[in-house]
Amino acid sequence: MTPARLDHCKEILERLIAFETVSTDSNFEMIHYLAGLLTESGATVDVMTSPEGGKANIFATLGESRQGGLLLSGHTDVVPVEDQAWSSDPFKMVEKDDRLYGRGTCDMKGFIAACMASLDVLKDASQYQPIHFAFTHDEEVGCLGAHTLVQEMRERDLRPRLAIVGEPTSMRIIEGHKGCCEYTVTFSGTDGHGSRPEIEVNAVEYATQYVTRLLEVRKELEARAPEGSQFVPPWSTINVGALHGGSAHNVIASKATLEWETRPVNMADLNYVKDEMAACQNALIDRMHSVSSKADIHLEIIGETPGLEPMKNNEARDLVSTLTGANGSDLVPFGTEAGLFQGLGMDVVVCGPGSIEQAHKADEFVSLEQLDLCLDMLARLPRALAASA
Ligand SMILES: [Zn+2]
Numbered sequence: 001m002t003p004a005r006l007d008h009c010k011e012i013l014e015r016l017i018a019f020e021t022v023s024t025d026s027n028f029e030m031i032h033y034l035a036g037l038l039t040e041s042g043a044t045v046d047v048m049t050s051p052e053g054g055k056a057n058i059f060a061t062l063g064e065s066r067q068g069g070l071l072l073s074g075h076t077d078v079v080p081v082e083d084q085a086w087s088s089d090p091f092k093m094v095e096k097d098d099r100l101y102g103r104g105t106c107d108m109k110g111f112i113a114a115c116m117a118s119l120d121v122l123k124d125a126s127q128y129q130p131i132h133f134a135f136t137h138d139e140e141v142g143c144l145g146a147h148t149l150v151q152e153m154r155e156r157d158l159r160p161r162l163a164i165v166g167e168p169t170s171m172r173i174i175e176g177h178k179g180c181c182e183y184t185v186t187f188s189g190t191d192g193h194g195s196r197p198e199i200e201v202n203a204v205e206y207a208t209q210y211v212t213r214l215l216e217v218r219k220e221l222e223a224r225a226p227e228g229s230q231f232v233p234p235w236s237t238i239n240v241g242a243l244h245g246g247s248a249h250n251v252i253a254s255k256a257t258l259e260w261e262t263r264p265v266n267m268a269d270l271n272y273v274k275d276e277m278a279a280c281q282n283a284l285i286d287r288m289h290s291v292s293s294k295a296d297i298h299l300e301i302i303g304e305t306p307g308l309e310p311m312k313n314n315e316a317r318d319l320v321s322t323l324t325g326a327n328g329s330d331l332v333p334f335g336t337e338a339g340l341f342q343g344l345g346m347d348v349v350v351c352g353p354g355s356i357e358q359a360h361k362a363d364e365f366v367s368l369e370q371l372d373l374c375l376d377m378l379a380r381l382p383r384a385l386a387a388s389a
Contacts, residue, residue, distance in 0.1 A: 005375055006368065009117035010093075010100065012037075013371075016109040017093040017102035023077040023141045030076050031056045034116065034135055041119040043133070048152055050145065055137035057149045059158060062119075062126035069130030070319070070385070071160035071346070072122075073337060074112040075139030075146070078104040084362035099365040106354025110366040111166025111374060114353065118378040125381040128389040132160045139337055142303030146337040150344060159345075162316040165338045166352030168359055168366075171373045173320050173329040174350040178231060178263040179270060179307035180335045184300045185210060185281075187245070190292045191254035200252040201288045201295040204245040207256035210297075213280040214238055214260060217273055224269060230310065230331050236269040238262045259302075266309050267343075306339035308348060316347040322384050323377045324351070332356070351377075 019030035031047060038045045038060045045060040063069060081090045081103055088094050090103035100110070112135060115122070122131045136145030153159070167174075187210070189203035218238040225235035238260065245256025264270040281297050288295035310331065317329055329349070334356060338348045353370035 005117055006372055009113050009371055009375060010095070012116045013100060013105065013109060013113035014093040016113055017104055018091055020091050021077050021104070022080050023138050024080070026054045027076045027137045028054070028056060031058055031135070034058055034076075034112070035060075037116050037119065038133065041123055048149065050137060050148060055145065057137060057145045057152075058133060058135040059149065059153065060133040061130050062123050062132075063130030065130050066132075067130075067157070067159045068161045069126075069132060070381070071132040071134055071163040071341065072115050073134040073136075073163055073165045073341065074108050074115070074352075075136045075337065076109075076112070077137055077140050077145075078107065078109070079140050079360045081362075086362045090364075098368045100368065100371070101363055101365045103364055105364055106168045106366040106370075107356075107359035107364065108167055108352060108354070110168075110354050110371055111352040114371055114374040114378060115166070118375060121379050121382060125385050128382070128385040130160070131381070132158070136337065143305045143335075143337050143340060146340045150340045153344060161346060162319060163338070163341045163346050163348040164316060164320060164352075165336050165341070165348065165350045166374070167334075167336045167350050168352050168354035168356050169332065169350055170355045171324060171326075171351060171353055171370060171377070173317055173324070173326050174332050175308070175314055175317050175329040176230070176310035176331040177308050177333065177335055177338070177350070178236070178265055179305055179339060180261065180263055181270060181304040182259070182261045182302035184302055185258045185260070186298045186300070187256040187258070188294070188296045188298070189252065189254045189256075189288070190294060192252040194250035194252060197252060199291070201291050202252050203256040203295075204253035206284050206288060206297070207243060207245055207258050209284060210258060210277075210280060211240055211243065214240060214277065217276050221269060221273070224272070226265060229265060231265050232333070234265070236262060236264040236266075236273070238273065264307055267306065270304075270306070305335050306343055308336065308338040308342055308350065311347070314347045314349065316349045319384060319388070320349050320351050320377070323380045324373070
């Protein structure tokens with residue numbers, strides 16, 4: 001890559017790092033900065049403010065059509081820096097030993113900076129196929145921005161065909177990861193004297209029956225592992241993360257809360273788990289109600305991020321292989337927004353500069369070499385899209 005382009009990318013990244021876009025805070029300033037760069041380059045830019053306000057997503061397009069073509073996707077938020085021992089101000093980018101340090105350098109403002117520093121080549125590429133950009137808020141707290149963006153894309157018929165999600169993969173091609181779905185279940189019983197269990201509803205006892213069913217379903221998932229699954233383990237998992245309830249030996253427990261998660265390898269498994277647990281919940285509620293109509297079970301969805309399901313045919317994988325020269329692709333154990341885009345019928349891969357090893361840590365960095373590889377990938381897009389147009 002030309003040193004000038006890498007320098008341009010560094011300048012943009014320095015600006016992006018200075019926007020303190022920790023998930024709890026507004027990302028407006030960064031969104032407006034990006035919207036400005038995109039508009040200057042001739043893109044059609046939609047800034048979509050979140051329903052709660054204070055945050056926004058961007059969807060932008062270079063080229064004539066808002067359908068087909070390639071989507072470049074990144075999240076604008078970063079994880080907090082509290083209680084981390086940084087060697088320098090995390091929101092002031094520092095260059096040292098061919099590395100750029102700062103919160104978000106690798107996860108994942110480096111990718112966004114590379115896209116912005118390549119707007120001229122991307123514009124060139126857009127004469128063959130449209131190039132879209134999706135920059136979202138609140139990825140780190142459950143892909144909240146991407147959920148609303150995908151909804152909006154569905155409603156407005158914004159349909160790119162391929163997507164590259166630029167999470168840090170050391171520029172390796174990632175074609176799959178499990179989903180991550182988290183739930184909190186609250187069991188409300190009736191309190192009473194420990195000597196009269198037959199006339200009360202013991203919330204802890206109902207919680208343990210729910211957990212028993214969860215563990216059975218977990219076992220059933222093993223038999224449902226897709227053939228040839230490359231995931232570790234190859235099947236969908238369930239974890240019982242926390243169970244709290246009750247107060248003392250001789251008191252019937254009136255409250256219990258259970259926190260559990262599932263990491264599905266595909267949508268079918270997620271639906272299976274949800275259906276089975278809904279049936280279990282209903283059966284338990286019926287039994288509770290036969291003792292007291294005041295008793296209840298409430299399920300709260302904390303977050304549901306679908307996985308990226310590896311597909312036999314994946315044009316995005318083929319495109320990125322052509323661009324980077326990489327042969328082969330991998331799976332990763334961390335979640336991304338990719339599965340949400342796949343849910344829209346797009347071919348999706350995850351590929352971006354920097355290593356997940358540095359993400360979320362003190363002294364997060366991206367190497368200049370990684371940024372350069374990403375810029376190279378983008379620079380090859382015009383030729384690749386011309387060839388496949
Ligand atoms: Zn990320």
